[in-house]
Amino acid sequence: MVNIATTPQSELGELNKEHRCPNCGSQGLHIFYEVRNVPVHSCLMMSSKEEALNFPCGDVVLGFCPQCGFITNTIFDAKWSAYAPNYEDQQSFSPTFNKFALSLANKWIEKYNLNDKDIVEIGCSKGDFLFLLCEQGNNRGVGIDPSVVPGRVQSQASDRVKFIQEYYSKKHAEYVGDFICCRHTLEHIQPTKEFIQTVRDSIGERTNVAFCLEIPDNTRVMQELAFEDIYYEHCSYFSPGTLARLFRSCGFEVTDLYKEYGDQYLLIEAKPIAAETSDKVHPNEETVAEVAQDVEHFAANIQGKLQYWKDYLTEQKVANKKVVVWGSGSKCVAFLTTLDTINKIEYVVDINPNRHGKFIPGVGKEIMSPEFLKEYQPDMVIVMNAIYCDEIGVMLKNMGVETEVVAL
Template sequence: MLSNQVQSKISTSASDHICPNCGNKGLEIFYEVRNVPVHSCLMMSSKEEALDFPCGDVVLGFCDKCGFITNVEFDPKWSAYAPNYEDQQSFSPTFNKFAVDLAKKLIDKYDLHNKDLVEIGCSKGDFLLLLCELGNNRGIGIDPSVVPGRVQSEAAERVTFIQEYYSESHAKYVGDFICCRHTLEHIQPTAEFIQTVRNSIGERKNVAFFLEIPDNTRVLQQLAFEDIYYEHCSYFSPGTLARLFRSCGFEVTDLYLEYGEQYLLIEAIPVDTPSSKIHPLEETVADVVADVKYFTENIQQKLEHWKQYLEKMQAEQKKVVVWGSGSKCVAFLTTLDTIDKIEYVVDINPHRHGKFIPGVGKEIMSPEFLKEYQPDTVIVMNAIYCDEIGQMLQKMGVNPEIVAL
């Protein structure tokens, strides 16, 4: 079983680490979680394999020049994204509605009809196929974890998947529109990555670039420790992301929040000289400093609250289940060091059922399991799914207390 040590305190002196976002030397360390699994979504075939999974440390450093936050202990050797990396979210009606609405918005805004599209970090291909279905487009998806044929689509014959990490060797794949969703947070040399995309576009100034990542402002302000885990090595606020794009030769055309303000979305076009125009959503580095300070001063209290809650449930012999077996679940259980307080974890994704969570060792159960188990409490890892989960439980005749993390 993992044993973690969590510390939250801004160091008095800057470290020697160089910011991978702007090149500034010296990052202030402010949050540490030791001995956590280096991957959250690689599916393990046995409990023993899951418990023997490699562990690393999360040590967050803050750059006082650009506002970027990164895990200074991150080691890219653990970036083992492969077909058994299971992060597909399209089994949720709530998420699907968001994806369809977003796809329609981008198609209308950029006239993506009969065009060539590229998605960097396409996962299992759901969103790229959706864009190609709705706009009769052609697509190239690049991701080492892609499973061609996993997602059934009438557009499948118009989409080519490349089971590789994106690099300069893929610069020829530009097309008319480039998108990248929930990938940049897994990459530490962030400036190098965005610059590679910019270089691939070259002088084709009509190629728009759309990118979506978690919003770190929410993580800091809401003390969302469950969104801090090893493979998320890079954390962006709106201003930090916009400044990065401008520094790499992009003009930011839109910057906004979606999905319960959990996701940060940016749209940009290549230019020779970006303007100094600041988008209304952008915060200053001083604002990020204030958010980091708030986080460090309050996170321990929130961690203690959840530890006491789980201990109380165990003492009262309550049956507590976690709904959602992905990265939030792994961070929730390992950061609190209370894996033994939860007996079962359920997930809606059928490709996770019967698999074991790395570093945690819990078998992932189908929601149908709850009919028999009849839990007293279901802790939902993402509040945006509470209504959806409540309806599913009600239809199954299961009526627990639903607690949102």
């Protein structure tokens, strides 16, 4: 644990005693990073520029819990959590992402003998991953997500999958099955302990039901100063240790804890136990003191990185360089709004056809197809996620677009 009395306030930020940690319940969070006036949603697709520019905005004020290491937006307002079918976060148009998703599905199928079983996915988005689990293992599935669009994804397992367009809650306890997974959902939920406890309570005494969860890894965000991964929808930020401690406090034993996808994603695998808590600590967990060091590093260096990118984009603008951002999702929105440099980027492109012709909330840029670059011939393409650089490089070459590719 971090000793508040011996931790200088200048390193971790001001201690706000009014805030209670939603992860462990302790009182008092250190405020260390603020971004004002950012769109409250990054992936809700707007039909016009005017609608996008008038989109509601809120503030991000990150607080660090010195007791458990959890990080949260202390002024997050859940009233903006309006996930709906026009929430467009589908990633399965990328071969790079599909390769990872298929590998993960096959790993869990083999590891948990998921053949002819009943699977529940909480926060299933458009259903891509749930269909993979059901196709590869001849399983049956239930997907719970208010943004799901039944019929969007074509699958041979369609007749074995049921979608529920709702937020997961206690009323869905009947949908437990033989295996539960939840990918990139917990970071959108502020009452984290309440959510994980709800899943544990739904399982009850069926201790053979595994629960696997995937979220962004906050260790990388802090260490690499990845400000583009901090935005309004993400109100909860976990390191391996903070996530594992949460699971144990809710009656799970952590059976595996690891990172994937270029260490961007943090995955936890757990099983329910009869005891109230488990004392089994996974070797990949870090201490709260180590999280505090990462927070201190971020707080001390983030302004320098922000200024670097502001200056860099200004230089390109002055030189009349045509700069395009590749990737119109949350990273793009955070990149442009945090830097307050929306007018230094003319166009944003995306591989997802369901985004084309739509406008980015809070930014107002129309999302273009990659084909647009054949005509535009940009001088530079800034890639929001470096893991896609090779894939994008091939696409640019095939389209006859010669340009500098810069990874954020």
